[in-house]
Amino acid sequence: MSNKDMMPQFALFQPSDIENALELLEKYGENGWLVAGGQDSFDWFKDRAKRPEAVIDLGGIAELTGVRETPDGIEIGAMTTLTEISNNTTIKSQYGLLSEAAGRVASPQIRNAGTIGGNVSQDARCWYYRSGLDCYRAGGNTCYADTPEGMNREHCLFGASRCVAVSPSDTAAAMVALDASMVIRSSAAERVVPAEEFFIGPDVNITRMTVVEAGDILTAIRIPAKWAKAEFYFEKVADRNTWDFPLVNVACSKIVNGGVIEDIRIACAGVECVPKRMTVVEDIVRGSNQDEETAELGGGSASRGASPLNYNHFKIPLMENLVKRAIRGNSSNGTVPVQQ
Amino acid sequence: MAPEPTIEQTTEGIPLDSPDSNDRVARRTFIKSVIASGAVASSGGLMLVGLSGCSEDAAPAAGSVERLVTLRVNGRDRPVDVLPNETLAMTLRYKLGLTGTKLSCDRGECGACTVTIDDVAHNSCSTLTHSVRGRAVTTIEGLEQPDGTLHPVQQAMIDELGPQCGFCTPGQIMSGVALLKTNPSPTREEARQAMAGNLCRCGAYDHYLNSIMRAARTT
Numbered sequence: 198m199s200n201k202d203m204m205p206q207f208a209l210f211q212p213s214d215i216e217n218a219l220e221l222l223e224k225y226g227e228n229g230w231l232v233a234g235g236q237d238s239f240d241w242f243k244d245r246a247k248r249p250e251a252v253i254d255l256g257g258i259a260e261l262t263g264v265r266e267t268p269d270g271i272e273i274g275a276m277t278t279l280t281e282i283s284n285n286t287t288i289k290s291q292y293g294l295l296s297e298a299a300g301r302v303a304s305p306q307i308r309n310a311g312t313i314g315g316n317v318s319q320d321a322r323c324w325y326y327r328s329g330l331d332c333y334r335a336g337g338n339t340c341y342a343d344t345p346e347g348m349n350r351e352h353c354l355f356g357a358s359r360c361v362a363v364s365p366s367d368t369a370a371a372m373v374a375l376d377a378s379m380v381i382r383s384s385a386a387e388r389v390v391p392a393e394e395f396f397i398g399p400d401v402n403i404t405r406m407t408v409v410e411a412g413d414i415l416t417a418i419r420i421p422a423k424w425a426k427a428e429f430y431f432e433k434v435a436d437r438n439t440w441d442f443p444l445v446n447v448a449c450s451k452i453v454n455g456g457v458i459e460d461i462r463i464a465c466a467g468v469e470c471v472p473k474r475m476t477v478v479e480d481i482v483r484g485s486n487q488d489e490e491t492a493e494l495g496g497g498s499a500s501r502g503a504s505p506l507n508y509n510h511f512k513i514p515l516m517e518n519l520v521k522r523a524i525r526g527n528s529s530n531g532t533v534p535v536q537q
Numbered sequence: 538m539a540p541e542p543t544i545e546q547t548t549e550g551i552p553l554d555s556p557d558s559n560d561r562v563a564r565r566t567f568i569k570s571v572i573a574s575g576a577v578a579s580s581g582g583l584m585l586v587g588l589s590g591c592s593e594d595a596a597p598a599a600g601s602v603e604r605l606v607t608l609r610v611n612g613r614d615r616p617v618d619v620l621p622n623e624t625l626a627m628t629l630r631y632k633l634g635l636t637g638t639k640l641s642c643d644r645g646e647c648g649a650c651t652v653t654i655d656d657v658a659h660n661s662c663s664t665l666t667h668s669v670r671g672r673a674v675t676t677i678e679g680l681e682q683p684d685g686t687l688h689p690v691q692q693a694m695i696d697e698l699g700p701q702c703g704f705c706t707p708g709q710i711m712s713g714v715a716l717l718k719t720n721p722s723p724t725r726e727e728a729r730q731a732m733a734g735n736l737c738r739c740g741a742y743d744h745y746l747n748s749i750m751r752a753a754r755t756t
C-alpha cells in the first residue's frame with residue numbers, strides 16, 4: 198500500500214456554529230467524526246484504520262477558539278491551537294505549566310494546526326493498534342503488546358486491564374496538575390467534568406480514552422484561579438526532541454510558602470492509560486519543607502503499585518526521578534534546567 | 538459502499554451551488570477543464586481516487602455545495618475542483634502544478650511539505666484543502682519577486698551553501714520564512730526550535746541554521 202495516496206472518501210461538513218455541528222453528530226452517530234486540527238485524525242484515515250462516513254470540521258466555529266479570563270480563572274476554547282496556548286501571555290504568566298507542556302508537543306507545524314481539544318482527546322499511540330490490528334482496543338480479542346514477545350517499551354506501569362496503552366498527550370498531565378475541568382456539550386445538555394474524570398482507563402471503556410462519546414463536543418477547558426502563578430514544573434523525556442511522544446512526562450503545580458509545600462498536584466503521562474495523578478506522593482510531601490529529603494521521599498514513592506511489562510522497567514526510575522525534580526524545582530523560572 | 542463525496546457548508550457558507558441552471562452548466566464545463574489540467578499535472582504512482590464523483594450526472598446532494606473553490610495561492614486566485622478528502626499537498630502538487638512542495642512521509646513527521654497559511658508554517662500533507670478557503674497560501678514558488686529577486690531566506694541558502702541534496706529545502710525555507718515573519722531577529726536557539734519540524738536526511742541542519750541566521754541579519 199502506498200503511503201501517499203488519497204484518504205478514503207468521506208463527506209465533509211464545515212459548520213459555523215456548535216448547534217449545527219451537534220445536529221450533524223446526531224445524524225451520523227458512530228459514522229461521524231469530529232476533526233479539529235486533524236493531526237491525529239488524518240493519520241487514522243490515511244492508514245484506513247478508521248473509515249468515517251462523515252467528517253465534521255470544527256475549524257469554522259469561531260466560539261470554540263480563544264482564551265478568556267473569567268472570575269474564577271480562565272477558559273480556553275477547545276479549538277485554540279497549541280501554538281497559541283504556548284504563546285498566550287495570560288497562560289504564560291499565570292499557568293505557565295500549560296504553555297510549557299503545549300510547547301513541547303510534536304513539532305512547530307503540528308502545534309500550529311493541532312488544538313488543545315484534539316490534544317487531550319487524541320487516541321492511544323500503541324503501534325499495534327495504530328497499524329490497524331484487531332486488538333482489544335479495536336474491538337478484538339487480544340492484546341499484542343502484553344505478551345512475552347510484545348514490544349511494550351512505551352506501554353504502561355499502572356492500571357492495565359487487558360489493554361496496556363498509555364496516555365500519549367503532553368497537555369493531559371498538565372490539565373490534571375492544574376485541576377482543569379472540561380466543558381462538554383451534547384444536543385441534550387452541557388456538563389462539566391474534572392480533568393481527572395475526563396480521562397478514562399480500559400477498565401471503564403477499552404475503546405475510548407475519554408468520557409467524550411459519539412454526539413459530544415468538548416467545547417472548552419477551564420482552569421481554576423487557585424493555581425494561578427503557582428510554582429510549576431514540567432519535564433518531558435522522549436527518544437527525540439521533536440515529533441516524539443513522552444516516554445514519561447511530569448507536570449506539577451505547587452504552592453510554596455516560607456519554604457513549606459502548602460499544596461501540590463502532580464501528574465505523569467506515559468505511565469498509565471490516563472494521566473496518572475500521584476496522590477500518594479502529594480500526601481507525603483504536602484506540609485513538608487521543600488528540600489532534598491522531601492524530594493527523595495516523594496520521588497521514591499511515585500512508583501508504589503507499579504507493575505512493569507517486559508521492556509519498560511526503565512520507566513520506574515525515570516518516573517521517580519522526574520517526580521523528585523518536580524518537587525524540588527520550578528521549571529517556569531528556570532530553578533532547575535528544563536531538558537530541551 | 539463508500540459515501541458520495543459531498544461538502545456542506547452548513548451555515549453562512551459561500552453558496553457555490555447557485556440555483557441558476559445556466560450558471561451551473563457553465564460551472565460544470567469549468568470543472569471538467571480543471572480536472573483535465575489536474576490530470577496533466579499529476580505524476581504517475583499517485584492515485585486521485587473518486588474523481589468519478591465529479592461527472593456531469595452526479596447531482597450534488599441536497600444542501601451541499603459543489604467542490605469548485607477558489608484558493609488564494611502565491612497571491613493569485615486559483616479556481617480548482619477539490620475533493621472533500623483532499624490534502625493541500627495533493628491540490629498544490631497534482632492540480633496546481635506547484636511541485637516545489639515535497640510530499641515525503643504524508644504523516645506530519647518530516648516537514649518536507651511545509652507551506653505557509655496566513656504566514657504560519659503548516660504541513661500541507663496534514664491540511665484539508667477545504668480548510669484553507671479564504672486564507673493566503675504561500676509555497677516555495679511564491680517567494681521570488683516578479684523581477685527574479687530571491688527571498689532573503691532563499692538567497693541566504695545559496696550564500697551559505699545550505700542544502701545538500703535539496704529535497705527538504707523547500708520545507709526548510711518555508712519554516713524559515715514563517716519564523717522571520719514573527720521574529721525577525723531570532724537567537725540561534727530560537728531558530729533551531731522553529732526549524733525543528735523539518736527533517737533532513739542529509740543532516741544539513743547546521744547549514745540551514747547558518748542560512749536562517751544570515752537571512753535574519755540581511756533583512
Ligand SMILES: Cc1cc2nc3c(=O)[nH]c(=O)nc-3n(C[C@H](O)[C@H](O)[C@H](O)COP(=O)(O)OP(=O)(O)OC[C@H]3O[C@@H](n4cnc5c(N)ncnc54)[C@H](O)[C@@H]3O)c2cc1C
Binds near residue numbers: 275
Ligand atoms: C508526528 C506526530 C508527533 C506527535 N507528537 C506528540 C507529542 O509529542 N505530544 C503530544 O501530546 N501529542 C503529539 N502528537 C499528537 C498531536 O499533538 C495531536 O494529534 C494533536 O494535538 C491533536 O490535535 P488536533 O486538533 O489536530 O486533533 P484531531 O486530529 O482533529 O482530533 C483528535 C481526536 O480528538 C477528537 N476531537 C478533537 N477535537 C474535539 C472536540 N472539540 N470535541 C470532541 N472530540 C474532539 C477527534 O474526533 C479525534 O478523535 C503528535 C502527532 C504527530 C502526527
Ligand code: SF4
Binds near residue numbers: 323341343352
Ligand atoms: S496495548 Fe491496548 S491498544 Fe495496544 S495492542 Fe494491547 S489492547 Fe491494543
Ligand code: FES
Binds near residue numbers: 639640648649661
Ligand atoms: S510530507 Fe508532510 S510532514 Fe512529511
Ligand code: FES
Binds near residue numbers: 700703705
Ligand atoms: S538536504 Fe538532503 S534531505 Fe535535507
